[in-house]
Amino acid sequence: SARNYPCKMSQLPPKSPLASQLSDGRSPRVEALDNMSMDSFWLEVENIKQSAEAEQEECSLADVKTQEEGEAEAEWLQDAGLSDLLGDHASENDNIVLLSTLTKTQAAAVQRRLDTYSRSRRRKNKHHVRDVRDIFGVVNSEETAAEKDASSRDQLWHNLRTSSVQRKNQDYSCTVRNPGKEEVFNMDVAYSEQAAVLLKGSFLANSRRLKDGNALTKFKIPKGRLGVTRIGDLSAQDMKKIPTLALIELTALCDVLGFELKRNKAAKLKTTEKRLFGVPLNTLLENDQKLLPNTKVPLLLQALLSCLEKRGLETEGILRVSGSQTRIKSLEQKLEKDFYTGLFRWDEVHQNDVSGLLKRFIRELPAPLLTAEYLPAFAAVQNIPDLKQRLQALNLLILILPEPNRNTLKALLEFLSKVVARENNNKMNLWNVSTVMAPNLFMHKGLPNKIPEGKEKQLAEGAADVVRMMIHYQDLLWTVSSFLVAQVRKLNESNSRRYQFCDKRIKNLLRKIHADKEKVEKNQAEPSKTVKVHTSLLLKDSLEVHLNNATRVADVLRQFQKNLCQNGWNIVNTVNLLKCNNSGECTNLLLYEVGGNIGEHCLDPDTYLLDLYHINPHAEWIIKQNPSYPRMF
Numbered sequence: 001s002a003r004n005y006p007c008k009m010s011q012l013p014p015k016s017p018l019a020s021q022l023s024d025g026r027s028p029r030v031e032a033l034d035n036m037s038m039d040s041f042w043l044e045v046e047n048i049k050q051s052a053e054a055e056q057e058e059c060s061l062a063d064v065k066t067q068e069e070g071e072a073e074a075e076w077l078q079d080a081g082l083s084d085l086l087g088d089h090a091s092e093n094d095n096i097v098l099l100s101t102l103t104k105t106q107a108a109a110v111q112r113r114l115d116t117y118s119r120s121r122r123r124k125n126k127h128h129v130r131d132v133r134d135i136f137g138v139v140n141s142e143e144t145a146a147e148k149d150a151s152s153r154d155q156l157w158h159n160l161r162t163s164s165v166q167r168k169n170q171d172y173s174c175t176v177r178n179p180g181k182e183e184v185f186n187m188d189v190a191y192s193e194q195a196a197v198l199l200k201g202s203f204l205a206n207s208r209r210l211k212d213g214n215a216l217t218k219f220k221i222p223k224g225r226l227g228v229t230r231i232g233d234l235s236a237q238d239m240k241k242i243p244t245l246a247l248i249e250l251t252a253l254c255d256v257l258g259f260e261l262k263r264n265k266a267a268k269l270k271t272t273e274k275r276l277f278g279v280p281l282n283t284l285l286e287n288d289q290k291l292l293p294n295t296k297v298p299l300l301l302q303a304l305l306s307c308l309e310k311r312g313l314e315t316e317g318i319l320r321v322s323g324s325q326t327r328i329k330s331l332e333q334k335l336e337k338d339f340y341t342g343l344f345r346w347d348e349v350h351q352n353d354v355s356g357l358l359k360r361f362i363r364e365l366p367a368p369l370l371t372a373e374y375l376p377a378f379a380a381v382q383n384i385p386d387l388k389q390r391l392q393a394l395n396l397l398i399l400i401l402p403e404p405n406r407n408t409l410k411a412l413l414e415f416l417s418k419v420v421a422r423e424n425n426n427k428m429n430l431w432n433v434s435t436v437m438a439p440n441l442f443m444h445k446g447l448p449n450k451i452p453e454g455k456e457k458q459l460a461e462g463a464a465d466v467v468r469m470m471i472h473y474q475d476l477l478w479t480v481s482s483f484l485v486a487q488v489r490k491l492n493e494s495n496s497r498r499y500q501f502c503d504k505r506i507k508n509l510l511r512k513i514h515a516d517k518e519k520v521e522k523n524q525a526e527p528s529k530t531v532k533v534h535t536s537l538l539l540k541d542s543l544e545v546h547l548n549n550a551t552r553v554a555d556v557l558r559q560f561q562k563n564l565c566q567n568g569w570n571i572v573n574t575v576n577l578l579k580c581n582n583s584g585e586c587t588n589l590l591l592y593e594v595g596g597n598i599g600e601h602c603l604d605p606d607t608y609l610l611d612l613y614h615i616n617p618h619a620e621w622i623i624k625q626n627p628s629y630p631r632m633f
Helices: 017-022 026-034 039-055 071-079 091-097 104-123 132-136 146-162 192-198 242-257 281-291 299-311 326-338 351-364 375-383 386-400 403-421 430-442 454-470 482-498 503-516 555-565 571-577 611-615
Strands: 530-536 543-547 587-596 598-602 620-625
Touching: 026 146, 039 326, 039 351, 039 430, 039 454, 071 104, 071 242, 091 482, 104 192, 104 242, 104 326, 146 571, 192 386, 242 386, 281 299, 281 403, 326 351, 351 430, 351 503, 375 386, 375 430, 375 454, 386 403, 386 454, 403 430, 403 454, 403 543, 482 598, 530 555, 530 611, 543 555, 543 611, 555 587, 555 620
Parallel strands: 530 620
Antiparallel strands: 530 543, 587 598, 587 620
């Protein structure tokens, strides 16, 4: 039967014809979920409804208006860092640099949006809109044959769009499902390029779905020679480049799979007189950082999670069993008054009421935690038939999220994982937790919705399944793909070159970059190298390290540890500094790559340094103490 939604779920975009062909009949994943109880989901919906009706709350987000033709494309180009393509007389240089880093599928996604935008402008009798080919092409003013110029530009763009990616010895076999075994999650090649190769080979039509909705496949990210990069390993300067690249890649992936990427238009938030509940994340963090600098997760959320971790993880039905709405409202008022004074007594609060406050905090955010713009995209992930590609889309969506939202979501998911880990005591397994939390993440009173009749159950299961994936695969989802890090390096390299050459030489250089994209790079570097590693800690002199093909970051840190002991530095501080795990790896120390084509990059212990040196020979390497450990000096 139809459900009445007090806070409405974002409408999911319909499947495209291609997606429909891939989904012949009902997905085995959905059929398996049919056997799982959705009672917790609907019970949570009723609790939310009662809470909303009792307070007669109004929408805190303005209604999302339907966008006119071309408006969505213009907004997409702006968010993708390509706003200069929208003007007739703006500078091209920034866009040339970004476009020069794109893969074939990414460039094709850009052209589709610009073509749609251009057509809408022409219909409105606007001025001439530049073609993407004008951006990639290079006009030589010394040539007199205009036809030759046009032909050259057209051919360059045509090759960029239609040429298949020629990668010698590139193994795509890891993307073909192998039920019952741990699968490789390839992050070296752009997801959209992987999907294009699979689609070309018709792999998507063959057993690409979960056999059992209850059993989640194990994935392993293979560590290449450059290691793995997690969110937080890159500097803030470089992380600012990631969301635009991730948006372009997500759009390209959806284009290849035949799904339309729907985004809501950002709405204006209404102000509130409260200090905690119903306050934007940015405002909360600004206030919290006045008390504790570098705070990345709201202090109230930290307090709620800490209280539940200390006394609620063993509570049967935690999160599912609702506390008293009257008590929860009263506690909210006390928190507004006493939280920052330190007078609030957490030990006197019942754990079910604390879990109610946690869910209320998430629901009361003026904009959804997953953002108003991308909530439909998160919900639409369930429509992708293949689990690995659903995770690829989720990984990109998380990278697109604003930093406050991403950090807050991670803190929440880490707590939910701890709840699931105590399942034997609290009777809350992964699916139970997912069904309870899905309404709080995917239903928002400020977002309009039109749910097709008879689709309520399917949408509810899909939302719970997305939450389940975010909880279970959070380590994978909080990884920055190697291909995105490589694109950041290219952006930094191109930006540095831009200031070294005149405009004409820039364009010729970028033309050469595109011509070289089809060639396999052969590294003819030296078999060994001696470099200096700086230390921001104890040693005045830099550490001289001889690199060969087997030298890893962990080896350098061990060598530094040995030097500290040989120099006879204060034994107490040395022991504290050099705490090691069971494998002998020094966990208190980290090696950073600084400068060159990267801002600052915390290196994976398994990174092979000679390979990294060849990719970024102008960087400095600096040993620092792990910021998660207390400083000893």
